[in-house]
Amino acid sequence: MTHLKIASWNINSVRARSHIVERFLLEEAPDILCLQETKAHNDVFPRGFFEKLGYVHQALNGQKMHHGVATLSRVPLEEDLRHDWQDNGEARHVGVRVAGQFRLENVYVPAGGDIPDRNENPKFGQKLDFIDRMTRWGEDLREPTLIVGDFNIAPLECDVWNHKQLLKVVSHTPIEVETLERFRQSHDWVDLGRKFIPAPERCYTWWSYRSKDWTANDRGRRLDHMWASPELAPQVTRHQVHEPCRSWEKPSDHVPLVVDLAL
DNA sequence: ATGGCTGGTAGAACCAGA
Numbered sequence: 001m002t003h004l005k006i007a008s009w010n011i012n013s014v015r016a017r018s019h020i021v022e023r024f025l026l027e028e029a030p031d032i033l034c035l036q037e038t039k040a041h042n043d044v045f046p047r048g049f050f051e052k053l054g055y056v057h058q059a060l061n062g063q064k065m066h067h068g069v070a071t072l073s074r075v076p077l078e079e080d081l082r083h084d085w086q087d088n089g090e091a092r093h094v095g096v097r098v099a100g101q102f103r104l105e106n107v108y109v110p111a112g113g114d115i116p117d118r119n120e121n122p123k124f125g126q127k128l129d130f131i132d133r134m135t136r137w138g139e140d141l142r143e144p145t146l147i148v149g150d151f152n153i154a155p156l157e158c159d160v161w162n163h164k165q166l167l168k169v170v171s172h173t174p175i176e177v178e179t180l181e182r183f184r185q186s187h188d189w190v191d192l193g194r195k196f197i198p199a200p201e202r203c204y205t206w207w208s209y210r211s212k213d214w215t216a217n218d219r220g221r222r223l224d225h226m227w228a229s230p231e232l233a234p235q236v237t238r239h240q241v242h243e244p245c246r247s248w249e250k251p252s253d254h255v256p257l258v259v260d261l262a263l
Numbered sequence: 264a265t266g267g268c269t270g271g272t273a274g275a276a277c278c279a280g281a
Contacts, residue, residue, distance in 0.1 A: 209268040
């Protein structure tokens with residue numbers, strides 16, 4: 001029996017966050033770290049920084065300025081793939097196979113802009129189309145898979161600090177929730193967050209930078225997720241949201257998620 | 264009080280995040 005610990009974190013610039021990434025890797029020691037919003041082209045990605053910490057296997061999909069994902073691992077990775085589910089060249093996905101046993105898909109779903117209307121705001125349409133393409137991919141998926149990342153959607157009423165107030169706010173609109181639910185059904189994905197922290201228990205992974213004290217009103221949303229194929233889900237033995245990271249020095253606005261997998 | 268902040272890049276009275 002092998003155990004693997006896998007973490008996912010929207011880091012909001014990998015280069016601006018090395019102090020807290022190092023602290024997290026030393027304290028939590030995941031075998032694999034999936035980062036989103038690295039904001040670094042592959043040419044300037046801090047490969048050596050992660051190699052020194054033991055994460056010598058690296059699958060990168062970065063671009064200049066925005067977006068970007070990276071999967072850093074102590075165990076060998078095979079067959080890295082990069083899907084462009086938005087069909088516009090943005091770097092938002094990298095997928096690998098781990099230990100010859102399962103696929104690990106690292107995804108950064110587009111935020112979708114401010115206005116929840118695809119006619120007034122093309123970015124909102126691109127977000128929905130991204131998830132539709134991901135859904136078609138999921139329908140054909142035959143391997144045990146863990147898909148992790150920033151989905152930029154808080155699906156349940158208890159995934160936001162105020163359901164009624166956020167119904168018209170991008171990330172919690174009914175059309176986004178329905179679109180994400182169709183994706184979930186395409187492969188019978190198991191939402192590990194809610195398997196381990198059942199609704200309606202409070203569970204957030206993101207708090208805005210604009211509040212002086214993120215803990216004061218606790219206006220969070222659960223935007224980051226780890227979903228498992230139905231055959232893989234029973235092998236997940238633990239799931240954690242590392243909320244204290246939101247108070248670390250110069251934090252990301254998202255906190256890391258961690259699962260333990262018994263293989 | 265859902266933008267009050269933050270990072271990247273340029274050298275902005277910028278863009279994007281969500």
